[in-house]
Amino acid sequence: MTGAVNIIPFFVVIPLAGAFLTALLAKKIKWLPDIIGSVTTLALLAISILSIFKVNAYGALVYSVGGWKLPIGIAMVLDGFSSFVLVTVNLIAFIVGIYAVNYMERFTSKWKFYTLFLLMLAGMNGVVITGDLFNLFVFLEIASVASYALVAFGTEKHELEAAFKYAAMSTVGSLFVLLGIAFLYSFTSTLNMADMARVLTQKGANNITVMVSVLFIMGFGLKAALVPFHAWLPDAHPSAPAPISAMLSGVLIKSLGIYALCRIIYNVIGITAPVASALLVLGTLSMVVGVFLAIGQWDLKRLLAYHSISQIGYVILGIALGTPLGIFGGLFHLFNHSVFKSLLFLNSGAVEYSTGTRDLKKMGGLMGKMPVTGGTNLVASMSIAGIPPFNGFWSKLIIIIAAVQAGKPWFAFWAVLASLLTLASFTKVMKYAFFGTLKEKWNKVKEVPVFMKVSMLALALICVIGGALLISGVNEGFLGSASNVLIEGTGYAKVILGSVK
Amino acid sequence: MGIYLLCLLLFCLGIYCVLRKRNIIKIIIGIIIAEYAVNLFFVLVAYRMNGRAPILSPDTTITNMVDPLPHALVLTAIVISLASTALLVAIAMRIYEKYGTFDITKIKELKG
Amino acid sequence: MSREHKKGMSLIVKTITRLTVGLILLYGIYIILHGHVSPGGGFAGGVIIALSFVHLMLAYGKETALRKVSRSAASFFESVGATLFLLIALLGFTGGYFFLNFLGKGEPFKLFSAGIIPLCNIAISLKVGAGLFAIFVALVVLNLDSEK
Numbered sequence A: 001m002t003g004a005v006n007i008i009p010f011f012v013v014i015p016l017a018g019a020f021l022t023a024l025l026a027k028k029i030k031w032l033p034d035i036i037g038s039v040t041t042l043a044l045l046a047i048s049i050l051s052i053f054k055v056n057a058y059g060a061l062v063y064s065v066g067g068w069k070l071p072i073g074i075a076m077v078l079d080g081f082s083s084f085v086l087v088t089v090n091l092i093a094f095i096v097g098i099y100a101v102n103y104m105e106r107f108t109s110k111w112k113f114y115t116l117f118l119l120m121l122a123g124m125n126g127v128v129i130t131g132d133l134f135n136l137f138v139f140l141e142i143a144s145v146a147s148y149a150l151v152a153f154g155t156e157k158h159e160l161e162a163a164f165k166y167a168a169m170s171t172v173g174s175l176f177v178l179l180g181i182a183f184l185y186s187f188t189s190t191l192n193m194a195d196m197a198r199v200l201t202q203k204g205a206n207n208i209t210v211m212v213s214v215l216f217i218m219g220f221g222l223k224a225a226l227v228p229f230h231a232w233l234p235d236a237h238p239s240a241p242a243p244i245s246a247m248l249s250g251v252l253i254k255s256l257g258i259y260a261l262c263r264i265i266y267n268v269i270g271i272t273a274p275v276a277s278a279l280l281v282l283g284t285l286s287m288v289v290g291v292f293l294a295i296g297q298w299d300l301k302r303l304l305a306y307h308s309i310s311q312i313g314y315v316i317l318g319i320a321l322g323t324p325l326g327i328f329g330g331l332f333h334l335f336n337h338s339v340f341k342s343l344l345f346l347n348s349g350a351v352e353y354s355t356g357t358r359d360l361k362k363m364g365g366l367m368g369k370m371p372v373t374g375g376t377n378l379v380a381s382m383s384i385a386g387i388p389p390f391n392g393f394w395s396k397l398i399i400i401i402a403a404v405q406a407g408k409p410w411f412a413f414w415a416v417l418a419s420l421l422t423l424a425s426f427t428k429v430m431k432y433a434f435f436g437t438l439k440e441k442w443n444k445v446k447e448v449p450v451f452m453k454v455s456m457l458a459l460a461l462i463c464v465i466g467g468a469l470l471i472s473g474v475n476e477g478f479l480g481s482a483s484n485v486l487i488e489g490t491g492y493a494k495v496i497l498g499s500v501k
Numbered sequence B: 001m002g003i004y005l006l007c008l009l010l011f012c013l014g015i016y017c018v019l020r021k022r023n024i025i026k027i028i029i030g031i032i033i034a035e036y037a038v039n040l041f042f043v044l045v046a047y048r049m050n051g052r053a054p055i056l057s058p059d060t061t062i063t064n065m066v067d068p069l070p071h072a073l074v075l076t077a078i079v080i081s082l083a084s085t086a087l088l089v090a091i092a093m094r095i096y097e098k099y100g101t102f103d104i105t106k107i108k109e110l111k112g
Numbered sequence C: 001m002s003r004e005h006k007k008g009m010s011l012i013v014k015t016i017t018r019l020t021v022g023l024i025l026l027y028g029i030y031i032i033l034h035g036h037v038s039p040g041g042g043f044a045g046g047v048i049i050a051l052s053f054v055h056l057m058l059a060y061g062k063e064t065a066l067r068k069v070s071r072s073a074a075s076f077f078e079s080v081g082a083t084l085f086l087l088i089a090l091l092g093f094t095g096g097y098f099f100l101n102f103l104g105k106g107e108p109f110k111l112f113s114a115g116i117i118p119l120c121n122i123a124i125s126l127k128v129g130a131g132l133f134a135i136f137v138a139l140v141v142l143n144l145d146s147e148k
Helices: A010-025 A032-058 A080-106 A110-129 A133-151 A157-188 A193-203 A207-224 A233-239 A242-269 A273-295 A300-321 A324-355 A371-385 A391-405 A409-434 A450-470 A472-487 A489-498 B002-020 B024-045 B069-099 C011-033 C042-060 C062-068 C071-095 C117-147
Strands: A061-064 A075-078
Touching: A010 A032, A010 A110, A010 C071, A032 A061, A032 A075, A032 A080, A032 A110, A032 A472, A075 A080, A075 A110, A075 A193, A080 A110, A080 A242, A080 A324, A080 A450, A080 A472, A110 A133, A110 A242, A133 A157, A133 A193, A133 A242, A133 B069, A157 A193, A157 A207, A157 A233, A157 B002, A157 B024, A157 B069, A193 A242, A193 A489, A207 A242, A207 A273, A233 A242, A233 A300, A242 A300, A242 A324, A242 A472, A242 A489, A273 A300, A273 A409, A300 A324, A300 A391, A300 A409, A324 A371, A324 A391, A324 A450, A324 A472, A371 A391, A371 A409, A371 A450, A391 A409, A391 A450, A450 A472, A472 A489, B002 B024, B024 B069, B069 C117, C011 C042, C011 C117, C042 C062, C042 C117, C062 C117, C071 C117
Parallel strands: none
Antiparallel strands: A061 A075
8 A cells, every 4th residue: 555655756756857857968969858758758657557556456545745644735646537637648648759759850959849748748747646726736837838838849930829829828727727726725724625625515505616616617628728718729739749739639638627627626616507517518619619610621730629629528518417427428538539639630740741731732642652641540530530440439429328318418419410520521631631642742752750650550559449448347447437536526525535544 | 805806806907908908018918917916816815814924933922923825825826927927928029030020910820 | 448348238337236246146045045944945045046147147248147157057057956856855755755854854943954945945946046047048149139
């Protein structure tokens, strides 16, 4: 038991150490940043997979930083939900890290990229692992500030414009979160999330919790790009280098937006009917508006960015249904979306790497020249559109069934409609980019280097076998324990406070 | 009560400035104003009636002090806002270099 | 008048700067070292130290200040400060907990007390001082590039 607890701080320590060592040692030595980046992310992936087994063996684990016991010191909490998101984050980070070895060759200062990348990873892991509300804000800002710099990494016109828009809007979003924390602290006189949940249940529902819920939905909704707050995403995500687009769309909006929102709304404040229906409406709105905006795009990465908004809508819809099946489906879709959206962004990066363009009208017939990119893109497109054997189908199916079972058939209808439009939109991508006749100027196009191929194939493999997470033996340990945390709601307080003597 | 509302008024002023102004530098100033309003609110939350500063020294005994925790939190929040403000200013300077203007109505190449 | 005097501000500013900049630096160090017994600490002290160099740069022009602390030195110290802080935190594992205050606490209100807190203050001040100076230099150099 004591040995198991000790892995918890390393989720933050390893990426921070990697980032500072890269900045310290790897400026002059060309090959060192790649090594540090890959080793760091591999170690993180290993301990996050280890954490699943530990959580299944011992239940929720609590680490008291500095030996200060729970309500006083900063606590780090590892339960089913955290370890689920940690695996998602670190899996994508590892694969993206391998991809970046080849892709980032065109940029001059690779060490800056890896430093910012690892800092962003530290922030994301910190948000997921922490059990303290203000600490969550600090890690949120570490990840956000690193991501602003990464969006502006190319320092061209469009990238700067997108980065400014993103940074300005996201900073305002963080201010709403901070204001919410100030209200909650003044109301409960504690910052520990479990202790706060205990105090809030004692005091009962009142206007403060409603106001704080609204502030958090605004703040974290802005980070997660739910529809009224989505304006920054279609600019920011395409402007970053492709590995970072994959990280931003794949995991940043999930760990910073959805994880934090669900953790606070479900486990700390406790979900109420008005908040749940607000989230349902926001989710459905993002799902439909995102896909309608996506279908008219001709810039490949911009199209993918709009689809991120749409798929985030599915996740929020599933989780906000509140039924066990809905939460399960939402979380499963969170994992699946991380995998296939990262893969799609890596594919778009590969196309850009080889041809130098992102405009769908200028591409055509690339399947013959770039079989790996084309093949993996086909897998990911079918996955996001919900074609049966792939992972996206299962999670969408579960969300739709859950919506019907919960007596909300209209939401199920919108989900089916959005899924059909997604299919149409990705048919367009495949038709214009990879099938059709090869244009003459692309005759000399070559397939991308080996590390990029390997990482894309790995993600495509996960897309194909992703449905296996539903098999009864695997299901309870990974997805089941994550959704149980959300289902038990404010019972979180008892679990966490009970596990500390 | 009034003083808390003044704080929120300052916050709304900052947000208004972010939403309404066209000059990038003015938008950054708006963000800073809103940040300070939140920090001020957090410090005000810590105040206790007739409290004194929570500084322990050898020859005094403190009976009634203000809550020290929000001060530490606000200090952290200030550090974070320093980082994001520095980044925003750097991006704004680069934008001026590329576009030759601070007017956001003229910096509109990303659309659709 | 030598060539040196043409850069930067007027003679009055330079003389005052020469007299005060050392005092500012010393005051910053004082704030850092007494961070655990009086108000102040790593962040405030680091800012004051960075300001002393910024002061120098404003009065004498950027070359003089960058001769004292170059950009690469600033970014080196920044990384060293961060790594040192992480190392102190990791050393807490010798007592069983991350960030544990494993040194003797000593007597309150004495300079040598409070375990790892003074060490953390020093690491933070390195990070903050060098980082703030690097930010300032980056903004100034960027500005000069665009004016050309």
